Amino acid sequence: MTIDALQxxxxxxxxGSRPAGVWATSVRNRGVxxxxxxxxxxxxxxxxxxxxxxxxxxxxNPAFRNKKPGMERTxxxxxxxxxxxxxxxxxxxxxxxxxxxxxYGARVSLLIGVTVAVIxxxxxxxxxxxxxxxxxxxxxIMRIMDGLMAIxxxxxxxxxxxxxxxxxxxxxxxxIVIPEIPRVVRLVRSIVLSIREEPYVEAAITVGTPTVxxxxxxxxPNTVAPLIVQGTxxxxxxxxxxxxxxxxxxxxxxxxxxWGNIMAEGRSLFRVYPHNIFYPGVFLALTILAINMxxxxxxxxxxxxxxxxx
Amino acid sequence: MRMSDRLPVLSIDGLSxxxxxxxxxxxxxxxxxxxxxxxxxxxxxxxxxxxxxxxxQAVMGLLPRELKADAGNILLEGENILGCSPMQLRRxxxxxxxxxxxxxxTALNPVMTxxxxxxxxxxxxxxxxxxxxRKRVLDMMSAVHLPEPSRLINAYPHQISGxxxxxxxxxxxxxxxxxxxIADEPTTALDVTTQAQILRLIREMQERRGTGVLFxxxxxxxxxxIAHRVVVMxxxxxxxxxxxxxxxxxxxxxxxxxxxxxxxxxxxxDRAPKSGPVALATERLSKTYGLGLGMSHAVRAAENxxxxxxxxxxxxxxxxxxxxxxxxxxCIVRLIxxxxxxxxxxxxxxAQLPESRLRTYxxxxxxxxxxxxxxxxxxxxxxxxxxxGPVNFGxxxxxxxxxxxxxxxxxxxxxxxxxRYPHQFSGxxxxxxxxxxxxxxxxxxxIADExxxxxxxxVQAQVLKVLDDVRRRFDLAVLFxxxxLRVASQICDRIAVxxxxxxxxxxxxxxxxxxxxxxxxxxxxxxxxxxxxxxGAFAVST
Numbered sequence: 001m002t003i004d005a006l007q008x009x010x011x012x013x014x015x016g017s018r019p020a021g022v023w024a025t026s027v028r029n030r031g032v033x034x035x036x037x038x039x040x041x042x043x044x045x046x047x048x049x050x051x052x053x054x055x056x057x058x059x060x061n062p063a064f065r066n067k068k069p070g071m072e073r074t075x076x077x078x079x080x081x082x083x084x085x086x087x088x089x090x091x092x093x094x095x096x097x098x099x100x101x102x103x104y105g106a107r108v109s110l111l112i113g114v115t116v117a118v119i120x121x122x123x124x125x126x127x128x129x130x131x132x133x134x135x136x137x138x139x140x141i142m143r144i145m146d147g148l149m150a151i152x153x154x155x156x157x158x159x160x161x162x163x164x165x166x167x168x169x170x171x172x173x174x175x176i177v178i179p180e181i182p183r184v185v186r187l188v189r190s191i192v193l194s195i196r197e198e199p200y201v202e203a204a205i206t207v208g209t210p211t212v213x214x215x216x217x218x219x220x221p222n223t224v225a226p227l228i229v230q231g232t233x234x235x236x237x238x239x240x241x242x243x244x245x246x247x248x249x250x251x252x253x254x255x256x257x258x259w260g261n262i263m264a265e266g267r268s269l270f271r272v273y274p275h276n277i278f279y280p281g282v283f284l285a286l287t288i289l290a291i292n293m294x295x296x297x298x299x300x301x302x303x304x305x306x307x308x309x310x
Numbered sequence: 311m312r313m314s315d316r317l318p319v320l321s322i323d324g325l326s327x328x329x330x331x332x333x334x335x336x337x338x339x340x341x342x343x344x345x346x347x348x349x350x351x352x353x354x355x356x357x358x359x360x361x362x363x364x365x366x367q368a369v370m371g372l373l374p375r376e377l378k379a380d381a382g383n384i385l386l387e388g389e390n391i392l393g394c395s396p397m398q399l400r401r402x403x404x405x406x407x408x409x410x411x412x413x414x415x416t417a418l419n420p421v422m423t424x425x426x427x428x429x430x431x432x433x434x435x436x437x438x439x440x441x442x443x444r445k446r447v448l449d450m451m452s453a454v455h456l457p458e459p460s461r462l463i464n465a466y467p468h469q470i471s472g473x474x475x476x477x478x479x480x481x482x483x484x485x486x487x488x489x490x491x492i493a494d495e496p497t498t499a500l501d502v503t504t505q506a507q508i509l510r511l512i513r514e515m516q517e518r519r520g521t522g523v524l525f526x527x528x529x530x531x532x533x534x535x536i537a538h539r540v541v542v543m544x545x546x547x548x549x550x551x552x553x554x555x556x557x558x559x560x561x562x563x564x565x566x567x568x569x570x571x572x573x574x575x576x577x578x579x580d581r582a583p584k585s586g587p588v589a590l591a592t593e594r595l596s597k598t599y600g601l602g603l604g605m606s607h608a609v610r611a612a613e614n615x616x617x618x619x620x621x622x623x624x625x626x627x628x629x630x631x632x633x634x635x636x637x638x639x640x641c642i643v644r645l646i647x648x649x650x651x652x653x654x655x656x657x658x659x660x661a662q663l664p665e666s667r668l669r670t671y672x673x674x675x676x677x678x679x680x681x682x683x684x685x686x687x688x689x690x691x692x693x694x695x696x697x698x699g700p701v702n703f704g705x706x707x708x709x710x711x712x713x714x715x716x717x718x719x720x721x722x723x724x725x726x727x728x729x730r731y732p733h734q735f736s737g738x739x740x741x742x743x744x745x746x747x748x749x750x751x752x753x754x755x756x757i758a759d760e761x762x763x764x765x766x767x768x769v770q771a772q773v774l775k776v777l778d779d780v781r782r783r784f785d786l787a788v789l790f791x792x793x794x795l796r797v798a799s800q801i802c803d804r805i806a807v808x809x810x811x812x813x814x815x816x817x818x819x820x821x822x823x824x825x826x827x828x829x830x831x832x833x834x835x836x837x838x839x840x841x842x843x844x845x846g847a848f849a850v851s852t
Binding site: 213217 | 677695
């Protein structure tokens with residue numbers, strides 16, 4: 001016993017096998033904190049948009065088209081009271097307030113980002129577990145995934161949206177989810193393939209653990225950290241793809257404000273009135289940057305092997 | 311013959327290496343002193359964590375960044391290494407000191423031919439032309455007895471065997487005739503017959519060239535084979551040093567005595583044949599890989615294996631890596647499906663049962679794996695791992711936990727430890743937990759697949775004792791798979807020797823050890839390191 005107690009383990013093995021203090025290491029990582037704070041900030045803007053001095057983002061005002069940022073305007077209500085307000089980001093070709101549209105646009109962007117990430121991670125997880133564990137289904141599933149990956153994401157999205165005429169939020173989400181699924185499936189499958197060889201999984205088989213329990217108890221927990229990381233990247237890319245689709249005019253209908261839609265409307269008069277593209281563009285770029293920082297930071301915090309290499 | 315009058319090649323004096331704060335002790339090595347004379351082999355022996363590898367790294371100037379030597383001297387032919395700049399160190403390495411490692415596959419660059427890896431040393435340190443270098447490389451390769459050097463010079467590391475890779479390592483380490491060779495567990499990853507050849511080679515090269523060798527090992531068998539002098543280390547300190555015979559025959563320190571006493575003897579005691587009911591019988595059990603579509607050749611991992619284990623009996627399967635012993639074990643617990651043959655558990659043949667009908671029989675056969683660090687789920691408490699099986703078979707959580715507490719005591723661990731996680735235990739403790747997990751299923755047959763091979767010798771002895779205790783207590787049939795003849799001789803009633811998937815010899819352990827009939831068995835015994843030395847014999851004489 002005494003010798004046994006004295007025996008020290010090599011630090012590499014011990015740290016790798018330890019259930020890491022994920023929360024503690026994440027909070028210590030600056031990228032995670034900065035990224036998360038900014039994403040929360042954008043989310044708060046989206047949710048609280050009506051309280052932030054905005055107008056109805058869809059309200060058209062022919063008298064105030066293409067005004068530069070900082071333009072003041074007086075509004076007269078039906079009862080005769082007057083309120084003065086400032087078009088902080090200017091107005092677009094239909095006289096809509098770009099500030100209001102940009103703030104409301106955050107709703108659609110984040111909603112699409114998060115929904116796409118959750119759906120594709122969930123579907124990919126289930127399909128990946130099956131592909132990795134049920135050997136005879138593996139080839140079949142993975143060839144389908146290879147096929148999906150061979151289709152350009154934008155092209156597929158255009159196809160899906162044009163098939164469901166009157167493209168709405170749901171069509172756009174489906175269109176973006178489909179090409180993301182194979183990436184998650186591949187990731188989960190590779191994790192399952194390496195974990196299923198671990199002696200502790202084999203030991204669980206020999207004590208008669210049913211397959212479903214085996215996957216949930218012993219295999220699934222190993223996929224959580226990589227999937228959180230992958231989820232953030234999917235979220236960022238979904239927001240970008242939505243913006244691209246809207247910019248091309250095949251995404252969300254143009255009366256709904258999204259960053260892509262706002263930029264699409266500003267496209268023709270970009271040289272004269274750059275603010276139409278500038279403000280939503282800045283929001284888009286900063287949000288993507290923040291989400292990617294969050295993802296990179298989480299990867300460092302959750303995957304000790306990767307962090308050590310840096 | 312030994313040159314204590316001449317200047318030592320290596321002399322370490324008062325060396326201390328500090329561990330980062332927060333480690334379990336202050337120093338990795340603490341105030342150690344040792345010296346290696348020209349033409350002398352000094353073995354540093356110790357268990358894992360004793361600081362022997364750190365000592366080697368300090369000499370080569372290869373200490374990891376977190377570790378710092380904070381006191382003492384390391385003199386290589388009179389020059390203090392600790393004061394050397396990285397540039398000076400680089401000039402010393404290869405030329406005046408060199409090193410060979412445990413794992414020859416990872417120590418060689420997989421994308422360079424072995425010839426160019428030996429030539430690299432010459433290219434860096436000499437001004438030889440390419441033609442001269444090639445000639446020197448070929449000379450070195452034949453000096454280390456590699457077959458057909460002119461063909462092997464263009465081979466890549468994965469194309470040659472482990473023993474050949476270690477020969478390449480030795481050739482490149484000795485290419486410039488260094489004064490000091492550091493060998494860090496150079497034979498631990500090799501099979502016993504290959505190990506014997508490599509030990510012979512190191513000895514031959516060292517005698518011919520007068521190299522001083524600092525040989526790091528945990529294996530007293532190897533020490534008995536090769537050492538002139540021995541340094542015993544424990545927890546960073548030198549416990550004892552002296553000539554080989556002093557240490558092996560007349561050890562003074564209690565720790566050395568304990569280590570030597572824990573080395574199992576190669577003399578298999580006579581054992582009464584067991585007559586319990588048959589728990590396991592395999593008939594013509596075979597497993598062939600690569601029979602699927604598009605496979606060019608099939609690998610017969612196991613062929614016509616006939617084994618029989620009675621209740622209360624321990625049967626050993628002995629063989630080198632790739633002999634198929636683990637394949638047989640995995641077939642019997644049905645982690646893999648055998649290609650043909652029968653596996654009778656009691657009177658049911660489980661060899662081809664589908665998973666749904668197999669489940670009932672799973673509880674009768676349990677296995678303990680080799681790697682203590684991977685055989686328990688790191689995210690689950692030890693208690694959750696132990697009760698998983700019984701709960702699968704319908705036992706209540708409460709009862710299962712009560713039973714787990716008893717089992718923990720049985721394997722010598724406190725029952726409170728059930729709520730802890732695997733990383734809080736040492737390797738030996740984890741193997742006990744794995745045994746407890748297996749016992750929780752109340753099996754008839756327990757398979758130990760190299761279950762003590764990854765453990766230090768003193769811990770090994772404790773785990774073996776636990777295994778033997780539970781065998782007696784539960785009247786278990788034990789199938790004990792090992793490459794270690796010493797362990798097999800002490801615990802097995804009968805043994806089966808496997809070679810390339812076939813059992814070449816089978817019989818009562820004492821008979822097989824005294825009169826091995828098959829030539830491979832004889833080769834195996836001849837290769838066992840330290841077979842002429844009776845370890846722990848001092849205990850009787852003093």
